[in-house]
Amino acid sequence: MTANNINSGLPVLASSPGPIPKIALLGNPNAGKTSLFNLLTGLRAKTANFPGTTVDYRFANVEFGEQNTKLIDLPGAYSLEATSPEEEVTRNYFQDGTADLVVVVVDATNLHRNLFLVSQLIEYKTPIVVALNMMDEAEKQGIKIDVPQLKEELQVPVVAISAKTGLNIDQFKTVIGNQIKHGCQEAVSQNVCGSCQGCQYAARFDWAEGISNRTVDRSQTQSSPSKTQIAVDKMVTNPITGLICFSIVGIFTFMVIFWFASFPMDFMDGLFGLAGSTVGQWLPEGDLRSLITDGVIGGVGGMLIFLPQIMLLFFMISLLEDSGYLARAAFVMDRLMHRVGLPGKAFIPMLSAHACAIPAIMASRVIENKKDRLKTILILPLMTCSARLPVYAMVVAILFPDQPVFAALIFAAAYSLGILVALVIAFCLKISILPGPTQSLVIELPPYRFPSLRNAFLTSVDRATMFVKKAGTMILLFSIGLWILAxxxxxxxxxxxxxxxxxxxxxxxxxxxxxxxxxxxxxxxxxxxxxxxxxxxxxxxxxxxxxxxxxxxxxxxxxxxxxxxxxxxxxxxxxxxxxxxxxxxxxxxxxxxxxxxxxxxxxxxxxxxxxxxxxxxxxxxxxxxxxxxxxxxxxxxxxxxxxxxxxxxxxxxxxxxxxxxxx
Amino acid sequence: MASILEKMTLSDLSSPQPITVSEIDLPDDDAQRLKVLGICEGRKVSLIQVGSPMVVEVCGSQIGISRRLANGVVVKPR
Known part of the structure; x- marks a missing residue:
């Protein structure tokens, strides 16, 4: 009663904003969706989980023409069919009608393929805006697109942009802002697949091809992949030379990570040592001092020391993925990995696990099939992670003091033994408790592109934040627990x-x-x-x-x-x-x-x-x-x-x- | 009038060539993964690299497919 009185006495906030409109970004993998999201959000983006799943999404509050909105980056998908947990989440999110507006990111250099997803989306009533991305690339290849005609065909707003060069981004923001402000116009739902007799996929692709033919002028297109590109592609996808290339890229990535990371790691080691001794001087001798310097500072330092490696690792993986090489590496590795019951893509988390198993387990989400993902996760901690190195170094120093050759051999043997036993265990899992065929490879080999340093940087920051959040508090608690026991x-x-x-x-x-x-x-x-x-x-x-x-x-x-x-x-x-x-x-x-x-x-x-x-x-x-x-x-x-x-x-x-x- | 000829599949082809997909004879989830990428009945595709896995060109992009799946893609030359 009194509460009511107090409430009614307060002035009602004039601009009591309803729920913030939600805008979902959707698009094929490789359509530049992440680049667009990064361009619009930068470092403000946060990562969260879809409730009840292990699928992550990134989101941020973004203003579109004075309209505050929540922009959500959905996992990349080729269709609204659910062939992986990620696509399932994307489909559910879309079907729930949770989003007030869906922005479909479409690769302008390949309308034919990308419009397939659009054909499924326009059957729902959720308002859509098509972001025709990579216009700079299309122009370079001499592809001309009749945007007004495309708008006419699809009957939804279409904005031609480039997330890479920033082309028309202001116009894009205005269109989104207007859509939100004036209440999103429901899409005119079109029935693409007719009576759906025969193959609905074929019907949709025919529809997409028709639109693509009517709106895209390819008369001045230079044959897009150059001769060098074709030659390089032949080499990296060949079963023999491809494996050699993979080994070189893998070893190079590794050396970059370990070599570069050693500088910030030494620096941080020194910094935390200094912090411990400085704080130690301020505090009186006793349990509190010991807890702070040995338990807390030691624990935080012990966790943060892994960050440089983790960040560099995801930086490199992001560059390799953006450049188009990662898909080819998965393609080449697939046949070998299949023998022990792992999919080709498992090499990405397996490579990551040599820095730390935690980000590697997170990286195993690139594997679509649940059972294959589980098998990979179960063997990942067998890879030699950086936390084992001090122990190896200690043993080697006792066994072979001043014998660098033997020391190097022991290290190499330890690394190889980890990988070898991981593969053996994967095989044992396949023939025992996780039987059944490994999911066969179907993978798009995207065109080679120059990787984006910005995307790589933002990915590594995102992964580092996730590591600190998920592992950080726990490592801190354990180090305090150990301190108590000791x-x-x-x-x-x-x-x-x-x-x-x-x-x-x-x-x-x-x-x-x-x-x-x-x-x-x-x-x-x-x-x-x-x-x-x-x-x-x-x-x-x-x-x-x-x-x-x-x-x-x-x-x-x-x-x-x-x-x-x-x-x-x-x-x-x-x-x-x-x-x-x-x-x-x-x-x-x-x-x-x-x-x-x-x-x-x-x-x-x-x-x-x-x-x-x-x-x-x-x-x-x-x-x-x-x-x-x-x-x-x-x-x-x-x-x-x-x-x-x-x-x-x-x-x-x-x-x-x-x-x-x-x- | 059943054909005397065996159905020809993608994995039977020994050289790069343009083809038309006439049928996908695979379990549902595998078939769906191929279909959403445009490898479905009636569509024109090009085999551009034989081997295991193989590479086909569909709707302007290249798709790597394992031999096991290629075995279930029934094709005819065009």
């Missing part, structure tokens, strides 16, 4: 045994004489041993003892199940070393002894650690992303279990064989 319960000097106290006093005396800090390191080791993490490690150690691990290595392995990159710093604490000095760490690992005086890091143990890290699924954020992408815990847990069992068995075999041969 810090509590606390050990003070009173709790030390008599022998330990004596040793501590001895070390302190030596430290004073030699200006060393061994007492602190010793104390830190004792604290780690008594912490929850240490206790758990000691309890579980018998499980890992067949692999040659002592309790400290076991703690390292357990910690690494949250995120494998933390293992190096964990081992530094447990084996009593200064964690920021790599050489000292390697030395103390080499000299580490078990309670009965045996060396811990023997050759068999080192190899067993290496093999375990190649195969184990030690990354909870990845498991969480798999759960989201596969729509439940079932497959995420299956993956965690099979990879752990695989890692355990192979590490045990490695240890046993190496011990037997007495390496």
């Amino acid at each position: 810090t509590y319960p606390k050990t003070s000097e009173k709790d030390l045994s008599i022998a330990q106290t004596q040793r501590l006093t001895q070390l302190r005396t030596d430290d004073l004489a030699n200006e060393t800090d061994n007492a602190t390191i010793f104390l830190r080791g004792i604290k780690a041993e008594n912490s929850f993490a240490g206790q758990i490690g000691k309890t579980i150690q018998p499980v890992f003892s067949p692999l040659g691990y002592d309790w400290r290595l076991t703690v390292g392995i357990l910690n690494s199940f949250a995120a494998r990159e933390v293992v190096v710093s964990t081992l530094a604490v447990l084996y009593g070393s200064e964690d920021d000095d790599e050489e000292k760490l390697i030395d103390s690992l080499k000299n580490a002894r078990t309670t009965d005086g045996q060396k811990v890091f023997t050759v068999p143990t080192c190899l067993s650690v290496l093999v375990f890290f190649i195969f184990a699924m030690q990354c909870l954020p990845t498991t969480a992303v798999v759960r989201r992408e596969t729509g439940g815990w079932k497959w995420a847990i299956f993956q965690l279990v099979y990879m752990t069992v695989l890692a355990y068995i192979l590490a045990w075999l490695t240890f046993s064989i190496a011990s037997y041969w007495n390496i």
Whole structure:
């Protein structure tokens, strides 16, 4: 009652804006839809999920002639039939009538194909505007289009634009603004396929061809692909030379990613180290300081360090896709990948997984078929990701100090082993729990075009944002969780045994004489041993003892199940070393002894650690992303279990064989 | 009057040539993926690269098709 009174006392907002009009962008893949969306929205675009699906879409608020609207970029589609989850979402979105206006992006250089989608759209009553895109390209090829005639034929507004050069974009905005302002005119629904006897597709293509013939003048068209283009195309799609080209492009992409990323990564590493020590100076010594510097700053840094690689990776993939090469690579790879039950397109996520499995799992959406996508997701974390590299580097430094050739061989073997076993597992999945044929390849090989740096940049920003949102919070939570396990319960000097106290006093005396800090390191080791993490490690150690691990290595392995990159710093604490000095760490690992005086890091143990890290699924954020992408815990847990069992068995075999041969 | 001749499919062709699609003999979802790209009965297409997978030109663009699918595309020369 009182609430009502208060409400009625308030002035009613004059321009109470109803719901913001929604405009959906729709179009064939390769029609330049993303370029148009990027041109209209730039960095303002956000990514969201269609409710109840794993299909993403990008959206942004855009003004068209003073009309504020919500512009939605629907996934690219050839038709409104649902042949993939993406097309299903697009169709549902359209049929629901959720959009107030649909902008169909049409490739002006290929009206015939693109008008097929238009033929399906105009059967609905949703208002349509046709954006005739790539006019610059059409002009270059000498294709003349009678736009007024096209408007007449389709009976919907048509604007000739170029998202690449910005041609007629203002006019396009005005047309959209007017449509929204004056209430969108319902499209005159046309019945394209007649009585739909025979093949409705053929009827629609005939209709599209008719319109294309009446509105497009190709008399001055230069034969569009040049001789060089045809020759290049022959080479990259040939079964033999195509594979060679693919290897070269793949290796080049890889080197660019790793080489370029190392600069920002080193910089960030330094920055977070500096941030930790600076903040550390401001805070009083104690738990809070340790939580902030080790838990929070360390955790955030540990996550952000992967961003440069992820961004570069998607930058390169976007360039390759825009240029038209990616489709050809999928074409060439298809025959090989099919043998193990994977589609040709699976190479894109498999390449990405070498940087990080999380964006790779997101990239596996390029695979249309659900089962093929699932198979790909299940094997992706077997690829050697960047988080494993510090562990490999540590093992290599123990085994082969100052022997770069052997070190390189171990790295190459680790990478190859990951890929090889992934393919074997894919084959096993195909003949066991995920049977049935892999979806056969049908792929458009788009014309070669100069890739857009702008699109590539915006894609990489978008992917980086998604990574931080989806994995970031989780990585932060886990690193705080690990900090708690490693810090509590606390050990003070009173709790030390008599022998330990004596040793501590001895070390302190030596430290004073030699200006060393061994007492602190010793104390830190004792604290780690008594912490929850240490206790758990000691309890579980018998499980890992067949692999040659002592309790400290076991703690390292357990910690690494949250995120494998933390293992190096964990081992530094447990084996009593200064964690920021790599050489000292390697030395103390080499000299580490078990309670009965045996060396811990023997050759068999080192190899067993290496093999375990190649195969184990030690990354909870990845498991969480798999759960989201596969729509439940079932497959995420299956993956965690099979990879752990695989890692355990192979590490045990490695240890046993190496011990037997007495390496 | 059933034809004595075997139906000729896209995968039977050994050299690039223009053809007309007369029938798509594939499971529904595979057939649909071909049809939305313009490979459907009565349409004119050109085979431009034989092999596995093969390349055809349809409605002004090139489409890569695996041999298994090409096996279900019944064609006649034109």
